[in-house]
Amino acid sequence: MAIIGAGIMGSQIAQVIATAGCQVRLFDANPAQLPTAMDTIENGRFGLRRAVDCGKLTPDERRATLALIRPVTTMADAVGEAGLTVEAVPPSAANPAASSTKASAPRKMSTP
Numbered sequence: 001m002a003i004i005g006a007g008i009m010g011s012q013i014a015q016v017i018a019t020a021g022c023q024v025r026l027f028d029a030n031p032a033q034l035p036t037a038m039d040t041i042e043n044g045r046f047g048l049r050r051a052v053d054c055g056k057l058t059p060d061e062r063r064a065t066l067a068l069i070r071p072v073t074t075m076a077d078a079v080g081e082a083g084l085t086v087e088a089v090p091p092s093a094a095n096p097a098a099s100s101t102k103a104s105a106p107r108k109m110s111t112p
């Protein structure tokens with residue numbers, strides 16, 4: 001799965017999808033957002049470390065979940081092999097996946 005936009009929604013969608021065992025490629029127009037998103041996923045209030053602390057994940061599951069999330073810096077890397085693309089960008093943003101030459105095949109769900 002490709003997730004376009006690594007803000008609040010995109011990072012949490014990535015976490016949920018990876019926790020379910022699916023590979024995720026996470027892209028943001030602002031590359032500096034990617035490490036922030038990964039830190040939120042790992043260490044945030046609702047992140048994977050807390051899930052371990054609460055007994056919802058084992059440490060091995062935490063590591064495996066993180067390994068399923070790959071931050072990427074180009075749209076093509078995000079959507080190239082994705083079967084599904086989720087856009088988690090502000091409504092004002094230009095339709096990002098549709099502007100990618102690689103994104104004609106994937107199905108797409110946009111946040112409201």
Ligand SMILES: NC(=O)c1ccc[n+]([C@@H]2O[C@H](COP(=O)([O-])OP(=O)(O)OC[C@H]3O[C@@H](n4cnc5c(N)ncnc54)[C@H](O)[C@@H]3O)[C@@H](O)[C@H]2O)c1
Pocket residue numbers: 004005006007008009010027028029030033088089090091093094095096111112
């Ligand atoms: N946060 C919520 O609780 C919430 C709830 C329901 C719906 N939504 C909707 O989800 C969407 C995202 O919200 P959010 O809270 O995650 O916003 P956010 O501002 O936290 O994150 C948006 C991210 O999208 C990136 N972005 C913007 N344009 C882009 C583009 N063209 N290509 C790639 N990345 C791009 C930005 O750099 C930013 O990191 C919005 O439409 C919002 O209305 C949010």
